[in-house]
């Protein structure tokens with residue numbers, strides 16, 4: 001990861017090169033007079049190579065300079081099969097996230113079976129390219145294997161199953177996954193209380209605190225997040241998300257922050273988002289933008305693409321400006337692999353790169369917003 005001092009060293013190095021070049025040029029002049037005195041070689045003036053225009057920084061370079069994690073959920077099949085996908089991923093991002101391969105149905109397909117192969121492939125790619133990894137997710141109401149949903153568990157048995165899963169998975173990736181979405185989407189879209197899921201049914205409301213404690217025991221260095229969405233981007237539900245996370249924090253639960261997914265379908269109130277981040281900061285909670293995409297009616301029109309650029313870049317700008325937001329993840333970086341068309345027929349084009357891995361207006365706008 002390019003750090004500030006590496007960049008400074010590079011700058012000093014290039015300054016030294018300029019100084020040496022001018023010394024060489026001057027020296028050559030002296031040399032040439034010296035060589036004049038000792039030989040008849042003709043003098044030649046050194047013509048510095050025409051300065052090539054510096055390539056614009058990649059998002060990854062901007063992220064590294066700004067101490068930001070800028071990443072994306074990764075489609076496991078595309079990672080395996082598509083060299084072009086891998087190339088853009090490694091060039092533009094410094095963080096990757098498991099879109100599906102670390103969810104219960106994929107990683108714990110049977111009660112006595114864990115399958116780390118796809119997760120390991122993602123982590124190996126990240127290590128090869130000096131990227132960090134977000135793990136997603138350790139407790140959710142979706143993508144659970146049948147054996148778990150059919151299990152007849154009392155509270156103690158359910159706690160044992162949850163502990164075994166979290167400590168096996170987080171332990172397997174100890175030191176390799178820097179952030180975990182420990183609990184995902186536990187706040188219902190309306191009303192109060194907690195969303196129904198297998199853990200609320202079998203353990204009760206304290207499953208959240210237990211999940212965070214199990215994860216912290218398995219990897220004390222990993223940052224632990226509660227992750228959720230609010231259809232308006234930031235609304236009443238977000239207030240309940242903040243209240244839940246703050247109460248966990250004040251109960252001494254090892255929670256580092258909240259992930260707000262930001263699957264965007266309408267305009268965003270950036271002032272409200274900034275205020276939400278400030279409220280979280282006062283509760284000593286980080287805020288991560290964890291699943292950003294901006295769905296458009298397809299085929300996407302130029303004005304909609306321009307509006308998408310404003311929404312993406314405005315969201316990143318709010319994160320960059322907030323002292324407690326240093327993670328901005330997309331939920332897929334290319335329209336070629338996005339969950340939206342399958343789930344929202346008639347919508348798509350939700351990411352900043354098109355189906356041919358070419359940057360859309362949103363990408364250029366994001367690059368501008370990433371400059372800290």
Ligand code: G3I
Pocket residue numbers: 099100142143184261291339
């Ligand atoms: O693995 C099976 C495969 O064996 C089968 O052949 C194929 C065809 O049916 O389905 C595959 O499972 C799919 C799975 O993704 C893995 O690709 C499921 O059908 C599909 O429903 C599932 O969709 C995922 C969705 O979560 C499930 O709710 C999306 O890819 C994923 O992007 C999406 O991500 C969620 C986050 O985890 C939480 N926040 C919301 C976000 C969007 O829903």
